Amino acid sequence: MPGGLEFSGRLPGAFHAAGSSSFTEFLTQVAPELLPGRRPLPAGVALDVAGQLPHATTIVALACADGVLMGGDRRATMGNMIAQRDIEKVFAADAYTLVGIAGTAGVGLELMRLFQVELEHYEKIEGTMLSLDGKANRLATMIRNNLGAALQGLAVIPLFAGFDLDARSAAAAGRIFSFDVAGGVYEEHGYDSIGSGSLFAKSSMKKRFRPGLTSDEAARVAIEALYDAADDDTATGGPDLIRKIYPVIMVATAEGTRRYTDDETEALAESIIAERRENPGS
Amino acid sequence: MQFYASPEQIMRDRSEYARKGIARGRSAIVLSYEGGVLFVAENLSTALHKVSEIYDRIGFAAVGRYPEFENLRSAGVRLADLHGYSYDRRDVNGRQIASAYARTLGAIFTDQSKPFEVEICVAEVGPTPDADQLYRITYDGSVQEEPGVVAMGGQAESISGGLRTNHHNDMTLAQGLKLAVDALGSVGGENGKPRKLAANQLEVAVLDRQRAGRTFRRLVGLALSNLLETTEAATDKPAEPASETPPDRKDASSPGDQPQPPSAPGTPADNASGKQPAPADEKPAGDKPAGDKPAGDKPAGDSAAGSKAADDTPTEKADETPDDEG
Numbered sequence: 116m117p118g119g120l121e122f123s124g125r126l127p128g129a130f131h132a133a134g135s136s137s138f139t140e141f142l143t144q145v146a147p148e149l150l151p152g153r154r155p156l157p158a159g160v161a162l163d164v165a166g167q168l169p170h171a172t173t174i175v176a177l178a179c180a181d182g183v184l185m186g187g188d189r190r191a192t193m194g195n196m197i198a199q200r201d202i203e204k205v206f207a208a209d210a211y212t213l214v215g216i217a218g219t220a221g222v223g224l225e226l227m228r229l230f231q232v233e234l235e236h237y238e239k240i241e242g243t244m245l246s247l248d249g250k251a252n253r254l255a256t257m258i259r260n261n262l263g264a265a266l267q268g269l270a271v272i273p274l275f276a277g278f279d280l281d282a283r284s285a286a287a288a289g290r291i292f293s294f295d296v297a298g299g300v301y302e303e304h305g306y307d308s309i310g311s312g313s314l315f316a317k318s319s320m321k322k323r324f325r326p327g328l329t330s331d332e333a334a335r336v337a338i339e340a341l342y343d344a345a346d347d348d349t350a351t352g353g354p355d356l357i358r359k360i361y362p363v364i365m366v367a368t369a370e371g372t373r374r375y376t377d378d379e380t381e382a383l384a385e386s387i388i389a390e391r392r393e394n395p396g397s
Numbered sequence: 398m399q400f401y402a403s404p405e406q407i408m409r410d411r412s413e414y415a416r417k418g419i420a421r422g423r424s425a426i427v428l429s430y431e432g433g434v435l436f437v438a439e440n441l442s443t444a445l446h447k448v449s450e451i452y453d454r455i456g457f458a459a460v461g462r463y464p465e466f467e468n469l470r471s472a473g474v475r476l477a478d479l480h481g482y483s484y485d486r487r488d489v490n491g492r493q494i495a496s497a498y499a500r501t502l503g504a505i506f507t508d509q510s511k512p513f514e515v516e517i518c519v520a521e522v523g524p525t526p527d528a529d530q531l532y533r534i535t536y537d538g539s540v541q542e543e544p545g546v547v548a549m550g551g552q553a554e555s556i557s558g559g560l561r562t563n564h565h566n567d568m569t570l571a572q573g574l575k576l577a578v579d580a581l582g583s584v585g586g587e588n589g590k591p592r593k594l595a596a597n598q599l600e601v602a603v604l605d606r607q608r609a610g611r612t613f614r615r616l617v618g619l620a621l622s623n624l625l626e627t628t629e630a631a632t633d634k635p636a637e638p639a640s641e642t643p644p645d646r647k648d649a650s651s652p653g654d655q656p657q658p659p660s661a662p663g664t665p666a667d668n669a670s671g672k673q674p675a676p677a678d679e680k681p682a683g684d685k686p687a688g689d690k691p692a693g694d695k696p697a698g699d700s701a702a703g704s705k706a707a708d709d710t711p712t713e714k715a716d717e718t719p720d721d722e723g
Contacts, residue, residue, distance in 0.1 A: 122500075124499055124500030124503070125500060125501045125505070126476065126500075126501050129475075130471075130472040130475050138475075138478055138482070140557070146483070146681070186678070232478055236474065236475075239450050239451070240471050240474055241480075298415075
C-alpha cells in the first residue's frame with residue numbers, strides 16, 4: 116500500500132501530523148508519485164499531444180434563479196479522430212459544487228478525482244466545508260502545479276461553479292469561476308464557457324441568457340449553446356439521437372447537486388432539434 | 398539509579414493507567430439497526446465530536462482523551478482517503494482501518510511510556526444488518542469484532558449487558574436510539590437512578606444503509622429532538638414489545654421531565670464533554686431522518702442563520718472547526 120507502514124505496524128508520522136487538512140499536502144509527504152503535475156517530462160520538448168491523447172472539449176455554465184447549472188458535450192477527440200462519444204466531463208466536486216474539464220482528458224480526470232478527494236478530506240478532517248472561494252482557490256493551486264506539463268502540451272482547464280452557502284440570497288448564490296493554466300482564478304458573471312467550442316457557445320448564451328432563468332430554462336440555454344458549439348466546432352459533439360447520447364447537465368442548488376436524467380436532456384434536445392429543423396440557419 | 402521492573406508489571410501499570418483514563422469519560426454506543434448503523438455518544442459539545450465519518454460506509458466513535466482519539470481519527474481519514482484515491486472507493490473497508498488502528502495502538506502501548514487513553518469503534522455498514530461490521534479497539538491494540546452492538550467507555554461493562562439482551566438487528570432507528578439513550582442514562586445518576594438524557598447532551602449519527610456514496614449523517618437539532626420525542630411517546634404505547642424496556646428502566650421518564658445533568662462532571666481528561674451545550678432548537682431543522690437527499694434549508698439570506706445552511710448537507714457538519722487542542 117502506498118505510504119507504507121512502519122516496522123512496528125504503526126502508521127507513519129505523517130498520518131498523525133496535526134495541522135494539515137489538505138489531502139494534497141498529505142500526498143506530497145506519503146505518496147508524491149500519486150500527485151498530478153509531479154511527473155518528470157522530457158525537458159525542453161513541446162509534445163504534440165493533440166493528435167495522440169484524448170481531449171475533452173466544450174463546457175458551459177450559467178447562473179440560474181436557484182443556483183448554477185453546468186453542461187458539457189460528450190465528445191473526446193484525438194486530432195481528427197473521435198476518441199470517445201460518451202465521455203463525461205462535468206462532475207459534482209462535492210455536495211454543492213460542479214466542475215467541468217477541457218483539455219487533456221487524462222490529466223483532467225486525475226485532477227478532478229484529486230479535487231473531489233481534497234474537498235471531502237477537508238470536510239471530514241475539519242468537520243466543516245471550505246467556502247466556495249476557498250474551493251476555487253484550491254482548484255487554482257492544483258492547476259498551477261500542472262503548469263510545467265501544460266507548457267509541454269498537457270494543458271487542462273477547469274470550469275468551476277457552485278452554490279455559495281454564504282450568499283445573501285439564492286439569486287446571488289450561483290457563482291462561476293474560470294481559470295487559466297498559470298493558476299489565475301476569474302469570477303465570471305452570469306455565464307461562461309471553456310474548451311474548443313467555447314467561442315460559439317458563449318455567443319449563443321450571450322443572446323439567450325438573462326438573469327433569473329429557472330434551472331429548466333437554463334438547461335435549455337445550455338443545450339442550445341452546446342448545439343451551436345457543435346454546429347461550428349468539429350471537436351464538440353451535438354446530441355446523438357441515434358445512440359441516445361445527450362449532453363450532461365448538472366445543477367447545484369440549496370438542495371445539493373443533481374444530474375439531469377437522460378430522459379430530461381433527451382426531451383430538451385429533441386425540442387431544440389425540432390425548432391432548428393424549422394430554422395436551421397445557414 | 399535504574400530499578401528493575403518486570404514486563405508484566407510495566408504492562409499492568411500501563412493498562413491500569415489507560416483504563417482509569419477511559420473510565421473518567423462518558424460512554425458511547427454503536428449499534429446496528431434495520432436502516433444502518435447508529436452511533437450515540439454522551440457529549441455536551443456540538444463542535445468537538447466523538448463520532449465522525451471516516452469514509453463512504455465507515456464511521457468512527459471514540460471515548461477517552463480528545464486529543465488522542467482526534468489524532469487517531471484524522472489518521473483514519475487520511476488512510477481511507479489515500480487508499481480510496483490509490484485504488485477505488487470500493488476498496489476501502491472497515492477491516493483495514495480497524496487493523497491499522499489496532500497496530501498503531503498496539504505499538505504505542507508497547508513502545509511509549511504513556512499509553513493512549515482511548516477506546517474506539519470502527520463501524521462499517523453493510524447491505525444488511527447481518528453484514529454490518531463493528532470493530533472495537535482498545536488502548537492496547539486488541540481488536541474485537543462485536544456483532545450488533547458495541548458499548549465503550551467507563552461504564553461499558555454495566556450498560557452492555559442490557560444492551561445486548563435487548564438489541565436485535567431489525568430495530569427501527571427510533572427503537573435503536575431509545576435503547577442506546579436508555580442504556581447511557583442507566584448509569585451515572587444520583588443514587589443509581591437512571592438519568593434522562595436530552596437532545597443537547599447527545600451526539601447522534603447514522604450510517605444510512607440505503608444511501609449511495611457517503612452514508613454518514615449527523616442527527617442534530619430538531620431532527621434529533623423530534624426523534625427522541627417519538628421514542629418517548631412510543632414508551633407509553635403497549636405496541637412496543639415489553640422486552641424493549643427492561644424492568645429496572647421502566648421509570649426512565651419518571652424522575653422529573655427535566656433532563657438531569659450527569660452526576661460526574663467532565664474531567665480534564667474528557668475534554669470533549671466539557672463545553673456547555675447549545676440549545677437544541679437553535680439550529681434549523683436540517684437533516685431529515687429519512688430524506689435521501691440533502692435536506693436543503695432555504696438559501697442564505699432568508700434568515701439570520703443563513704450561513705448555517707451548511708448544516709443541511711448530506712455529510713458531516715459542524716458549526717465550528719474542532720479545536721485540535723481540545
